[in-house]
Amino acid sequence: MPRYSTGEAPGGHSYLQKAAMNGSCKIENGGLKNGYVKNGVCPEDRILNGGLYKRPFHEAFEETPMLVAVLTYMGYGILTLFGYLRDFLRAWKIEKCHNATEREDQRDFVPLYQDFENFYTRNLYMRIRDNWNRPVCSVPGERVDIMERFTDDYNWTFKFTGRVIKGVINMGSYNYLGFAQNSGFCAEASAVVLQQYGGGVCSTRQEMGNLDKHEELEHLVAEFLGVDAAMTYGMGFATNSMNIPALAGKGCLILSDELNHASLVLGARLSGATIRIFKHNNMQSLEKLLRDAIVHGQPRTHRPWRKILILVEGIYSMEGSIVRLPEVIALKKKYKAYLYLDEAHSIGALGPNGRGVVDYFGLDPRDVDIMMGTFTKSFGGAGGYIGGSKVLIDYLRKHSHSTAYATSMSPPVAEQIITSMKCIMGADGTSLGRERVEQLAENTRYFRRRLTEMGFIIYGNSDSPVVPLMLYMPAKIGAFGREMLKRHIGVVVVGFPATPIIESRARFCVSAAHTKEMLDEALSKISEVGDLLQLKYSRHHFVPLLDRPFDETTYEETED
Amino acid sequence: MFFFERFGATIALIKMDVKHFKDYLSWLYYQYLLITCSYVLEPWEQSIFNTVLVTAIAMVIYSSYVFIPIHVRLAVEFFSGIFGGQHESTVAPMS
Structure with a gap:
């Protein structure tokens, strides 16, 4: 059922009333209880949570309407019944089985293709598969060209018609600052570097693959983040999954947000440390876990944990929410834990200077122990970085698998990142980067405000460029993607494994490259499709996260 | 005009x-x-689904048409037996 509705205050309050309440009666929220807020300070200007926040933190997750939830479950029920029917037909060889099957001579083996035999993939995802993996045949900028394809066996195979759908407005790429371009200064600089260095490096950083471009990039990243040193990797996912094992191990405790990205989850699991999950962005839940960890120590032996590492993301890519970083930092300082911040989506996209969530809250980057991020999104490149103290980076250079085994970053990609980062910093002598950051913030607020006014259920923070629009019903996932493409808008629709089963959604990513006309066109088409599919579920019962009392019964101990 | x-x-x-x-x-x-x-759903699945749904609804309507009047009559008789006054035939004529 609705994930965010446990014990919420009765709906219908406007956010401002609540905000006023937070400022004056601090008993209501966790701030006072946590002990890091001084008593008796009642700021007049409605600063949230006792002055930890320098700007209003407006985050809403509207409750799922009951009727919609019931109909969604009913829809999944019907699809599941037909899935069983089709599986029955396949098992009895009445219908041809398209998916991967075992070889005839290995029939009695344990099945090898367990994953592909997944009931959900075969019977539910297959029916609307045409909405994903559409081949794009242009630069993924604000408009893209998409190759038209058709299927004559209900999405098991696709064939190209040879036509191209031109000028589709791209609302799906993580091109936050619009640096995904095939022309302009970034592309030209990359072309020059390609001439000089070639495309590949064919070695790792520890051997023959350490170019001057990489050193330059690392210095620039450290300067950009405001930390002592930084290190870059060729793949963003591997940055997380290979560096967390270098930092934590057996006897360590990892506290991870429940909605963390798969790379963080994989890294935490590979490390062998004990993992405990706290409720999404819920500081009471985090504090309880921290307190328990310190009081009880390791299970059975009750020795103290060797270290405690908190894993959070800057912007959560499926919820569009922004981490409560001031509170996390206060907690981490109080309980002397380490903080690993994944800024994959937030770097470049948040903050007045585009320097991520730390900049957004106006905090000191040195308070975050490990600053991780990717170049894939805002910089239009590829790869990831880790920033932090000199000691940390030197340690990682020696111990991380990404350094030892991964081929180093392609020089043109490094150059793309260098030029785009310099542009954001204003080091190229123009104000272009700053304008883009401001444009993105403006586009984000406009797009979110208009969608909310239209009556859609929109999740997340009002400043987050990731905008999830709730669809709920499984048939509407397919219908929304198809109807939007018909109207020449490219969107990303997301269903079950990535989201909870009933909370299917469409996810828009606003870019600085979108002009107001494009956004208006997209908005009018979204409204049109929203009317056609009856997606305007909102009853304007906003439930600000801050006011949800912490319910002890809703969170599970992960004691082992 | x-x-x-x-x-x-x-x-x-x-x-x-x-x-x-x-x-x-x-x-x-x-x-x-x-x-x-x-x-x-694929067209043949759709037709199965529609057929099942229409059949179920038709059966509900038909059975309610057939049985509800009977049940209502029985219920009325039952309750009138409990709460209703004595029947004329059971009242002993007094003269």
Whole structure:
């Protein structure tokens, strides 16, 4: 059922009333209880949570309407019944089985293709598969060209018609600052570097693959983040999954947000440390876990944990929410834990200077122990970085698998990142980067405000460029993607494994490259499709996260 | 002359209404497809689903048509036996 509705205050309050309440009666929220807020300070200007926040933190997750939830479950029920029917037909060889099957001579083996035999993939995802993996045949900028394809066996195979759908407005790429371009200064600089260095490096950083471009990039990243040193990797996912094992191990405790990205989850699991999950962005839940960890120590032996590492993301890519970083930092300082911040989506996209969530809250980057991020999104490149103290980076250079085994970053990609980062910093002598950051913030607020006014259920923070629009019903996932493409808008629709089963959604990513006309066109088409599919579920019962009392019964101990 | 003009207008209005009504029906059918997920079913699955649904509804309507009057009558008799006054035939004639 609705994930965010446990014990919420009765709906219908406007956010401002609540905000006023937070400022004056601090008993209501966790701030006072946590002990890091001084008593008796009642700021007049409605600063949230006792002055930890320098700007209003407006985050809403509207409750799922009951009727919609019931109909969604009913829809999944019907699809599941037909899935069983089709599986029955396949098992009895009445219908041809398209998916991967075992070889005839290995029939009695344990099945090898367990994953592909997944009931959900075969019977539910297959029916609307045409909405994903559409081949794009242009630069993924604000408009893209998409190759038209058709299927004559209900999405098991696709064939190209040879036509191209031109000028589709791209609302799906993580091109936050619009640096995904095939022309302009970034592309030209990359072309020059390609001439000089070639495309590949064919070695790792520890051997023959350490170019001057990489050193330059690392210095620039450290300067950009405001930390002592930084290190870059060729793949963003591997940055997380290979560096967390270098930092934590057996006897360590990892506290991870429940909605963390798969790379963080994989890294935490590979490390062998004990993992405990706290409720999404819920500081009471985090504090309880921290307190328990310190009081009880390791299970059975009750020795103290060797270290405690908190894993959070800057912007959560499926919820569009922004981490409560001031509170996390206060907690981490109080309980002397380490903080690993994944800024994959937030770097470049948040903050007045585009320097991520730390900049957004106006905090000191040195308070975050490990600053991780990717170049894939805002910089239009590829790869990831880790920033932090000199000691940390030197340690990682020696111990991380990404350094030892991964081929180093392609020089043109490094150059793309260098030029785009310099542009954001204003080091190229123009104000272009700053304008883009401001444009993105403006586009984000406009797009979110208009969608909310239209009556859609929109999740997340009002400043987050990731905008999830709730669809709920499984048939509407397919219908929304198809109807939007018909109207020449490219969107990303997301269903079950990535989201909870009933909370299917469409996810828009606003870019600085979108002009107001494009956004208006997209908005009018979204409204049109929203009317056609009856997606305007909102009853304007906003439930600000801050006011949800912490319910002890809703969170599970992960004691082992 | 006036009559014919009005007649023509009425015809146009009816035509528009019919078109409107058709649009409304097709929109309603589309909503039905989306909510029941028939939208993503293959045509033969869709026909199975529709057949099952129509049969079930028809049976419910038929059985309610057949049985509800009987049940209502039985219930009325039962309750009138409990709460109702004595029947005329059971009242002993007094003279």
